[in-house]
Structure formats: C-alpha cells, structure tokens
Amino acid sequence: MVEPQPTNVILVGRKDVMNYVLAAIRLFNDGASEVVFKARGTNICKAVDAAENLRNLFMKDVIVKKVNIYSEELERNGKKRRVSAIEITLAKPSQEKQ
Amino acid sequence: MVEPQPTNVILVGRKDVMNYVLAAIRLFNDGASEVVFKARGTNICKAVDAAENLRNLFMKDVIVKKVNIYSEELERNGKKRRVSAIEITLAKPSQEKQ
Numbered sequence: 001m002v003e004p005q006p007t008n009v010i011l012v013g014r015k016d017v018m019n020y021v022l023a024a025i026r027l028f029n030d031g032a033s034e035v036v037f038k039a040r041g042t043n044i045c046k047a048v049d050a051a052e053n054l055r056n057l058f059m060k061d062v063i064v065k066k067v068n069i070y071s072e073e074l075e076r077n078g079k080k081r082r083v084s085a086i087e088i089t090l091a092k093p094s095q096e097k098q
Numbered sequence: 099m100v101e102p103q104p105t106n107v108i109l110v111g112r113k114d115v116m117n118y119v120l121a122a123i124r125l126f127n128d129g130a131s132e133v134v135f136k137a138r139g140t141n142i143c144k145a146v147d148a149a150e151n152l153r154n155l156f157m158k159d160v161i162v163k164k165v166n167i168y169s170e171e172l173e174r175n176g177k178k179r180r181v182s183a184i185e186i187t188l189a190k191p192s193q194e195k196q
Contacts, residue, residue, distance in 0.1 A: 045142040045182065052169045052182040067165035069186065071150045084143065084150040088167065 008032045012039035012047040020050040025058055028092050034065065037088040040072065044086045051088045065091040106130045110137035110145040118148040123156055126190050132163065135186040138170065142184045149186045163189040 008027045012020050024035045039047035055062050068087040073080055106125045110118050122133045137145035153160050166185040171178055 042140075042143050044146050045140050048142050048167050048182045048184060051167060052180070056169055056180060064167055067167055069146050069149060069162055069165055071154055082150070082154060084146045086146060 008034065009036045009038055010050075012037050012043050012050060014043070017046050017049045017053065020046070021054050021058065024050065024054050024090065028059060028062070032092075034089055034091045037090070038085065040083050040085045044084065047086055047088055051090055054090065059092070062090050062092050065089040106132065107134045107136055108148075110135050110141050110148060112141070115144050115147045115151065118144070119151050119156065122148065122152050122188065126157060126160070131190055133188045135188070136183065138181050138183045142182065145184055145186055149188060152188065157190070160188050160190050163187040 010020055010023050010027070020037065024037070027035045037047040037050055051064060055064070066087075066089040068089075070085055070087070071082050072085050074083055075081075108118055108121050108125070118135065122135070125133045135145040135148055149162060153162070164185075164187040166187075168183055168185070169180050170183050172181055173179070
C-alpha cells in the first residue's frame with residue numbers, strides 16, 4: 001500500500017476518552033487527512049467511543065475509512081499472552097481532495 | 099446489497115466471551131457462510147475478543163470480512179443517550195465458494 005502522507009496514530013490508553021478526541025481534532029486541524037486510533041484489550045471500546053464522539057459531536061465530516069481488528073502477542077514475566085487490538089482509520093474527505 | 103444467505107447475528111452481551119465463540123462455531127458448523135458479532139458499549143472489546151479467539155484458536159480459515167462502527171441512540175428513563183457499537187462480519191471462504 002502506498003500512503004501519500006504520514007499516518008497520524010493516536011494510541012488509546014488509560015486516559016479519559018475526551019483526551020483522544022481532542023488529540024484527533026488537533027491533528028485534523030493541523031492538516032492531517034487521516035488519523036488512526038489504536039487500542040488493545042479493554043481500551044478497544046474507548047477507541048470506538050473516541051471515533052464516534054469525534055464524528056457525532058465535533059467533526060461531522062470525518063468518515064470511518066477502515067476498521068481493522070487483529071491480535072498481538074505480548075510477553076510479560078516470560079509468559080506469552082494474546083491480546084486483541086483495533087485500528088480505526090478516520091479520514092477528512094475535504095482535505096483528502098487537496 | 100444482495101445477501102445470498104440469511105445473516106447469522108450473535109449479540110455479544112454480559113456472558114463470558116467463550117459463549118459467543120462457541121455460538122459462532124456452531125453456526126459455521128451448521129453451514130453458515132457468515133457470522134456477525136454485534137456489541138454495544140463496554141461489550142465492544144468482548145466482541146473483538148470473540149472474533150480473534152475464534153480465528154486464532156478454533157477456526158483458522160475464518161476471515162474478518164468487514165468491521166463497522168456506529169452509534170445508537172438509546173432512551174432510558176426519558177433521557178436519550180448515545181452508545182457506540184460494533185458489527186464484526188466473519189466469513190468462512192471455503193463455504194462461500196459452494
């Protein structure tokens with residue numbers, strides 16, 4: 001895949017959901033055409049919430065371009081553990097056309 | 099969209115994740131070519147877990163065909179509330195070709 005612009009990734013973790021919404025707004029306002037929310041495990045719902053909050057409350061022209069789910073293997077204390085993860089790619093069509 | 103077969107929807111709720119994995123295995127074994135996990139709010143991560151468990155541990159030929167995220171408006175005690183939701187469509191390619 002050829003990506004015309006560097007992708008802007010926001011890792012969704014333990015902070016309140018609005019932190020991630022604000023981070024995305026900032027990236028879009030700085031001219032990003034795409035913003036990606038990434039999250040693992042129980043933070044997956046927070047990533048979906050952040051994307052939906054952004055689209056419903058703040059930037060109604062932003063679309064969900066792609067949603068990926070996958071698994072990651074993490075090692076902790078020598079034990080391997082599979083963790084589900086999500087990647088939500090949001091795009092602002094008006095800026096993409098430029 | 100034309101759907102050749104009735105879609106098999108599994109609503110992911112409060113039960114343990116393995117219940118939903120087993121339900122999907124049963125549907126695929128009964129001949130379903132597609133199974134859809136649907137979940138809302140904090141159950142979203144469970145739906146992703148169910149899909150990833152199914153694919154990694156039990157049915158390695160199952161693919162993630164589509165992931166949708168959206169919002170639903172629920173009314174409770176006269177108050178409207180927006181809830182994020184996910185829809186994960188899994189497909190078994192070998193059965194789709196038949």
